[in-house]
Amino acid sequence: MPATDTLDPVRALDEPTLSIAEVVERTGVSHDTLRYYEKEGLLAPPRDTGGRRRYREADVSRVVFITRMRSSEMPIRVIQRYVALVAEGPTTEPERLAIMEAHRDAVIARRAELDGALAVIEMKIEMYGGALGATGSCG
Incomplete structure (x- = not known):
C-alpha cells in the first residue's frame, strides 16, 4: 500500500x-x-x-x-526484495522461500562462527579464573 x-x-x-x-x-x-x-x-x-x-x-x-x-544481518536490499515480492502476491512464494532458506543458511554459518569465538572466550575466562584462583588475587 x-x-x-x-x-x-x-x-x-x-x-x-x-x-x-x-x-x-x-x-x-x-x-x-x-x-x-x-x-x-x-x-x-x-x-x-x-x-x-x-x-x-x-x-x-x-x-x-x-x-x-x-x-540476523540480512541486508536491507534483500529485505526490500522480499517485501516487494510479498506485495506481488502468492505467486512469489517460491522466491520468498529461497530468500529465507539462503538467509537461514547464512545465520547457521554465522552461529557456528560465533560458537567458535565463544569457545575461545570461555577458555580464556577459565584460564584467567584458574590463574587468579591459584594466586588468590582478585585483580
Missing part, C-alpha cells in the same frame, strides 16, 4: 491503529528507524486525515519481522 494512502475514518473504526509513538513503545524501534523503513520502501503505513501515520497490526508485524531480519 503506498505511503500516501489515507485511512477512511469509517474504516479506521473497524481496524484499530497505533500512532508512531505507540509502535515505538511496542517494538523498541525508534521513530527515526520507522521513518527510515518507510523511506526505503519497507513499510507504508497509511495516514489519517491529519496526515499522521497510523500503523495497523500488519505494519507492526512487519516492523518486528524487519527488526529480526536486520538483527
Whole structure:
C-alpha cells in the first residue's frame, strides 16, 4: 500500500491503529528507524486525515519481522526484495522461500562462527579464573 494512502475514518473504526509513538513503545524501534523503513520502501503505513501515520497490526508485524531480519544481518536490499515480492502476491512464494532458506543458511554459518569465538572466550575466562584462583588475587 503506498505511503500516501489515507485511512477512511469509517474504516479506521473497524481496524484499530497505533500512532508512531505507540509502535515505538511496542517494538523498541525508534521513530527515526520507522521513518527510515518507510523511506526505503519497507513499510507504508497509511495516514489519517491529519496526515499522521497510523500503523495497523500488519505494519507492526512487519516492523518486528524487519527488526529480526536486520538483527540476523540480512541486508536491507534483500529485505526490500522480499517485501516487494510479498506485495506481488502468492505467486512469489517460491522466491520468498529461497530468500529465507539462503538467509537461514547464512545465520547457521554465522552461529557456528560465533560458537567458535565463544569457545575461545570461555577458555580464556577459565584460564584467567584458574590463574587468579591459584594466586588468590582478585585483580
